[in-house]
Amino acid sequence: MEWPNQICFSNKEIADIQATLQRREGVPMQVEKELSGFWFHSDNWESELRVTFLSTFRLTVSRVCFIYRRRGTMTEIGAHLEAFCRTHQIPELVIQCVETPEMVNWCIKNGFSPIPSASMVFDGIIMGDYRKIIEGDKT
Numbered sequence: 001m002e003w004p005n006q007i008c009f010s011n012k013e014i015a016d017i018q019a020t021l022q023r024r025e026g027v028p029m030q031v032e033k034e035l036s037g038f039w040f041h042s043d044n045w046e047s048e049l050r051v052t053f054l055s056t057f058r059l060t061v062s063r064v065c066f067i068y069r070r071r072g073t074m075t076e077i078g079a080h081l082e083a084f085c086r087t088h089q090i091p092e093l094v095i096q097c098v099e100t101p102e103m104v105n106w107c108i109k110n111g112f113s114p115i116p117s118a119s120m121v122f123d124g125i126i127m128g129d130y131r132k133i134i135e136g137d138k139t
Helices: 012-026 073-087 101-109
Strands: 029-034 039-040 048-054 058-065 092-098 114-124 127-135
Touching: 012 029, 012 039, 012 073, 039 058, 039 073, 039 092, 073 101, 092 101, 101 114, 101 127
Parallel strands: 058 092
Antiparallel strands: 029 039, 039 048, 048 058, 092 127, 114 127
């Protein structure tokens, strides 16, 4: 069943993200289709990426766990997601439940800001949800 205004990845976009994860993580990645998004994961769930959609309002990364960290995987995935948002005129990209200093630093470096109603300071870092406002494709 298709819902009005529902945005979803094309088969090519899914394959591109899956290929990026497989290349960067060095393991096969499965793709589970959900009602409102996709969950990419390795066979043993050591590596995973979950992306959900809220119609045309928001694209949310609700789970990130990589085998190899600090090697640019999230930067490459973030570029895919940001391009998707621009193309489909989705104004927000959210990284949900940021809990590590590394991910906080990634969010800040890549133009994300903590959402005041969904974040808190803990041990000197702001944990919680981070949002980036995306400007639509100008072509």
